[in-house]
Amino acid sequence: MTQQFNNQLFAFTKQFTDSAFKAHSLALKGLEKVAELQLKALEEQTKVSAEFVTEVMEARDIDGLRGLWEKGSSLSRENAERAVAVSQEVLAITQKTAESLNALVQEQRQAANDAVAAPVAGKKAAAK
Numbered sequence: 001m002t003q004q005f006n007n008q009l010f011a012f013t014k015q016f017t018d019s020a021f022k023a024h025s026l027a028l029k030g031l032e033k034v035a036e037l038q039l040k041a042l043e044e045q046t047k048v049s050a051e052f053v054t055e056v057m058e059a060r061d062i063d064g065l066r067g068l069w070e071k072g073s074s075l076s077r078e079n080a081e082r083a084v085a086v087s088q089e090v091l092a093i094t095q096k097t098a099e100s101l102n103a104l105v106q107e108q109r110q111a112a113n114d115a116v117a118a119p120v121a122g123k124k125a126a127a128k
Helices: 002-058 062-127
Strands: none
Touching: 002 062
């Protein structure tokens, strides 16, 4: 009896740790993709901003500053659009990760149900 209990406990623990490892792996992959997207967006924004600052430093007269005013507003709009696009991609990655984790939970729930139903079905068959 003790051996059977130990075997079931060991199987449950192994299943739990495997599931935890898979969930951790899925979460880290999603986090890695999000960080990569945000880093690329930050690099692009830094590059564009540095170019703009260089142009500002090179402006020598009022006409040059007027042109920079238009370019600055355009730059702000582009940065906002880029931020929205990155946010949408992050949301999509987060949603896919959540769906994968949900599928993992469903698999675990089904495996637990099967593990509980198997001994009961075996006892019913033995009783007949």
